[in-house]
Amino acid sequence: MEVIIQETANSGCLLGAKIIAKKIREKPDAVLGLATGRTPEKLYRELVRMHQEDGLDFSRVTTFNLDEYVGLPPENYQSYRYFMNKHLFRHVNIDIANTHVPAGNASDLHAECRDYEKRINDVGGIDIQLLGLGRNGHIGFNEPTGSLRSRTWIKILSQQTLEDNAAVFGDSDSIPKHAVTMGIGTIMEARQILLLAFGPAKVRAVVEMIEGPLAAICPGSALQEHPRSTLVLDELSSSGLQYLDHYRWIESNKLPWQRHD
Ligand code: F6R
Numbered sequence: 001m002e003v004i005i006q007e008t009a010n011s012g013c014l015l016g017a018k019i020i021a022k023k024i025r026e027k028p029d030a031v032l033g034l035a036t037g038r039t040p041e042k043l044y045r046e047l048v049r050m051h052q053e054d055g056l057d058f059s060r061v062t063t064f065n066l067d068e069y070v071g072l073p074p075e076n077y078q079s080y081r082y083f084m085n086k087h088l089f090r091h092v093n094i095d096i097a098n099t100h101v102p103a104g105n106a107s108d109l110h111a112e113c114r115d116y117e118k119r120i121n122d123v124g125g126i127d128i129q130l131l132g133l134g135r136n137g138h139i140g141f142n143e144p145t146g147s148l149r150s151r152t153w154i155k156i157l158s159q160q161t162l163e164d165n166a167a168v169f170g171d172s173d174s175i176p177k178h179a180v181t182m183g184i185g186t187i188m189e190a191r192q193i194l195l196l197a198f199g200p201a202k203v204r205a206v207v208e209m210i211e212g213p214l215a216a217i218c219p220g221s222a223l224q225e226h227p228r229s230t231l232v233l234d235e236l237s238s239s240g241l242q243y244l245d246h247y248r249w250i251e252s253n254k255l256p257w258q259r260h261d
Pocket of ligand 1: 034035036037038039040066067131132133134135138139140141
């Protein structure tokens with residue numbers, strides 16, 4: 001795992017946007033795996049700026065989002081499809097037909113999950129998958145103790161995730177308790193992983209993900225087995241790590257082509 005510690009969440013998001021933009025410039029028909037939540041909002045804002053000011057071209061890009069709440073139609077303002085349209089898709093020159101978010105309101109959710117996996121395979125897999133990290137270590141909506149080899153499926157959200165989402169939804173009664181999510185097995189097949197985790201609430205999950213054992217109790221720890229993962233942290237989220245000096249040493253001794261900035 002490549003562990004990069006930035007001073008703030010803001011600089012972490014700018015670096016994350018740079019990594020994704022580089023992928024799009026190298027491969028204009030790149031397939032991006034995307035995440036929602038508070039963490040990547042500034043990253044999307046920066047991609048929009050790069051499109052508007054630097055001509056970053058999304059016309060041949062395809063995207064697959066990690067997850068969607070069960071039961072919410074795309075036009076519901078609490079849905080992840082709505083979030084993506086609002087924060088990214090509407091502001092760049094992407095073909096909306098090439099943007100995929102699981103249909104949480106599909107009449108046959110099992111068929112939707114199988115079809116989502118097929119759609120990812122049909123375009124040749126995901127080039128770079130953006131992830132956030134739950135306070136309990138979840139990636140996508142793969143909650144603790146779920147299989148580290150799971151595929152896209154319907155998952156039950158943990159109580160802690162529901163509490164965290166209440167802050168966003170504002171009304172705990174309206175928060176869906178189920179979601180369709182790419183599985184950890186699906187996520188692990190992405191050719192590159194870019195995970196962002198910022199702020200004091202993520203300290204424990206960051207320690208377990210990076211320095212803990214590979215264990216289903218911390219789904220993010222599965223990334224220890226990924227051949228190409230970059231984890232971007234800030235001073236706060238990285239403050240519990242035991243081997244901080246090691247990560248900083250590696251960062252300051254990278255060869256020019258190993259650097260992202
Ligand atoms: C979102 C997702 C989740 C979030 C995680 C962190 O699509 O799959 O795993 O990335 O819950 O959420 P925030 O960024 O709101 O702290």
